[in-house]
Amino acid sequence: MEDSKNINRKRSVFCLLPSIIALGVLVFNSCELEPLQVLLHPDVETRVKESLNYIHLEPPLLGDTFKFAVFSDIHIGNKSGCYLTEFTRSAESLEIDFFCVTGDLTHHGSKEEYDSLASALQSMAVFYGLFNYVTLGNHDLYSDGSWENFKEHFGPSCASRTPHPRLKLIFLDTGEGRLGATQFQWLEKELSDTMPILKIVLTHFPLYDDKTPSIFRLASTAERTKLQSLLQKYKVYAICSGHIHGFRHTEINGVHHFIVGTMSKDLDFGKPGYLLFEFQSDSISYRFISF
Amino acid sequence: MSKHIGCCLIYLLLPLYGTTLIPEVSLGYRGERGVEAKGILGIGLQTELCRFLSLEGGFAGSFIQHNGVSGYAVKGKLSFPNLKRLSFNIGLAHNQWNDWQAGENSIFSLFFFQPDINSCKPKGSGFATCQGRVPYILQPDIIGLGVSWRQPVFDPSRFTQPWIYTGGPGEWNLLYLFQWQLFQINNIKATAELSNYNLLEIKNPQQLPFGFRVRYWLSPSLELFLGCRTAINGLSTFLISFPELHGDIGVKYGR
Numbered sequence: 001m002e003d004s005k006n007i008n009r010k011r012s013v014f015c016l017l018p019s020i021i022a023l024g025v026l027v028f029n030s031c032e033l034e035p036l037q038v039l040l041h042p043d044v045e046t047r048v049k050e051s052l053n054y055i056h057l058e059p060p061l062l063g064d065t066f067k068f069a070v071f072s073d074i075h076i077g078n079k080s081g082c083y084l085t086e087f088t089r090s091a092e093s094l095e096i097d098f099f100c101v102t103g104d105l106t107h108h109g110s111k112e113e114y115d116s117l118a119s120a121l122q123s124m125a126v127f128y129g130l131f132n133y134v135t136l137g138n139h140d141l142y143s144d145g146s147w148e149n150f151k152e153h154f155g156p157s158c159a160s161r162t163p164h165p166r167l168k169l170i171f172l173d174t175g176e177g178r179l180g181a182t183q184f185q186w187l188e189k190e191l192s193d194t195m196p197i198l199k200i201v202l203t204h205f206p207l208y209d210d211k212t213p214s215i216f217r218l219a220s221t222a223e224r225t226k227l228q229s230l231l232q233k234y235k236v237y238a239i240c241s242g243h244i245h246g247f248r249h250t251e252i253n254g255v256h257h258f259i260v261g262t263m264s265k266d267l268d269f270g271k272p273g274y275l276l277f278e279f280q281s282d283s284i285s286y287r288f289i290s291f
Numbered sequence: 292m293s294k295h296i297g298c299c300l301i302y303l304l305l306p307l308y309g310t311t312l313i314p315e316v317s318l319g320y321r322g323e324r325g326v327e328a329k330g331i332l333g334i335g336l337q338t339e340l341c342r343f344l345s346l347e348g349g350f351a352g353s354f355i356q357h358n359g360v361s362g363y364a365v366k367g368k369l370s371f372p373n374l375k376r377l378s379f380n381i382g383l384a385h386n387q388w389n390d391w392q393a394g395e396n397s398i399f400s401l402f403f404f405q406p407d408i409n410s411c412k413p414k415g416s417g418f419a420t421c422q423g424r425v426p427y428i429l430q431p432d433i434i435g436l437g438v439s440w441r442q443p444v445f446d447p448s449r450f451t452q453p454w455i456y457t458g459g460p461g462e463w464n465l466l467y468l469f470q471w472q473l474f475q476i477n478n479i480k481a482t483a484e485l486s487n488y489n490l491l492e493i494k495n496p497q498q499l500p501f502g503f504r505v506r507y508w509l510s511p512s513l514e515l516f517l518g519c520r521t522a523i524n525g526l527s528t529f530l531i532s533f534p535e536l537h538g539d540i541g542v543k544y545g546r
Contacts, residue, residue, distance in 0.1 A: 138530055176524070176528050176532055177528050178525075179326075181326075182325070214496060214527075216527045217497055219495060219497040219498050219526075220535060221395065223326045228443075229392060232447075253445045253446060253459075
């Protein structure tokens with residue numbers, strides 16, 4: 001009797017290990033990540049240092065009244081497709097000047113996907129005058145050489161842009177769910193610039209989402225607290241992020257926290273659409289535009 | 292403010308008169324690359340108020356960064372007469388980051404369960420099997436499950452107040468603790484744990500925190516302990532990083 005119990009226990013252990021391995025394989029397969037990238041991806045420090053050394057040209061300054069859109073998670077390469085066509089139509093009718101994407105441009109971070117997205121965005125710029133600013137998300141790092149491909153097509157993952165002397169857009173790289181030392185130092189320096197009245201931070205990972213907490217936010221409490229404290233200290237108007245698919249909005253001590261909608265068709269848990277900002281001289285307003 | 296805290300402490304300490312106190316003192320470091328690097332001086336106190344009820348309190352002060360109060364917590368543990376291996380714990384904790392003028396208050400409750408593994412105490416490595424049973428390493432010696440309400444406080448004028456539990460981005464978090472005894476040889480005991488909870492800190496669902504702890508009994512009533520903890524970040528990215536490290540060393544007096 002005792003022997004059979006022991007055999008059962010051993011059997012359960014030997015079943016447990018393959019089950020764990022199978023679960024791991026399933027998880028990797030479902031997110032279509034190259035397994036070695038788990039540990040071998042270029043970390044945020046490397047990417048930020050390279051980004052800050054990057055020389056890029058600013059597009060011409062806009063007039064005193066302009067509109068821009070923010071959306072996220074295009075996931076080019078995902079079978080179901082994306083809403084870029086719908087967005088272009090909407091942007092044209094609303095006379096949007098430019099748009100920002102807060103990461104997960106591609107689904108696997110492969111060269112083909114980056115090529116395909118770059119050509120689509122270029123068409124939007126050429127035919128509709130819609131230029132863009134982007135940063136990366138975790139999916140954009142899922143293949144060997146993803147970071148190199150991102151840089152080649154879109155430049156730095158962390159940068160500040162000034163489309164108008166009174167507006168500063170700060171793009172942060174939170175591809176692996178954290179900011180890192182160099183980026184925090186750089187962010188504080190950028191935020192302490194008193195010239196632009198309005199500052200908006202754009203990044204992939206959200207801090208808070210006004211819903212049940214999930215694994216889809218910046219990981220550590222200290223990091224979230226430090227970032228929120230910096231946003232408050234330097235009176236940042238809003239932080240826009242993606243990663244969680246679906247529009248959400250909350251306000252914490254005067255800072256708007258937006259989770260903008262996804263552009264991927266079957267991954268949107270809310271109404272498909274994007275966040276629209278309207279800038280008029282000294283003021284800014286926002287609204288969610290659904291397709 | 293200090294008068295209020297003093298009065299609260301007196302009320303808290305009054306019932307402890309005549310009971311056995313188990314104090315502990317520790318010195319630690321908490322570092323997270325690019326976020327914070329601070330020293331932590333911790334003081335803890337445990338006591339058994341009656342057979343089924345015990346109290347545990349903790350206070351931490353930080354230096355190097357966020358100088359001053361870092362956090363404090365109090366927890367009550369209720370044991371059940373007919374279920375000796377089960378206990379119900381409920382407590383309150385306050386954490387603050389003085390340099391960032393931010394704080395967090397939490398209320399938590401957990402059930403702890405200690406499975407019966409005494410009949411299979413490993414003599415050497417915990418990886419060895421005990422008479423054909425499952426490897427010891429697969430049998431946690433403490434399992435804790437619970438829930439907490441965490442209330443960040445970002446208002447610079449109120450972040451030190453431990454009684455704020457509404458408004459702002461409060462959230463429910465599930466709590467878990469799995470602790471394994473790796474080995475116990477003479478007066479040294481080593482344990483490993485996978486847990487998002489300790490008295491003074493609750494980790495986020497996005498992290499997978501784990502750590503090791505070694506206890507060495509210098510005498511039957513004096514324990515030297517050494518611990519280190521880290522957390523895997525990036526559960527929703529699959530791009531793993533370990534940006535933080537928490538280590539502490541201390542002594543505990545009493546059994």
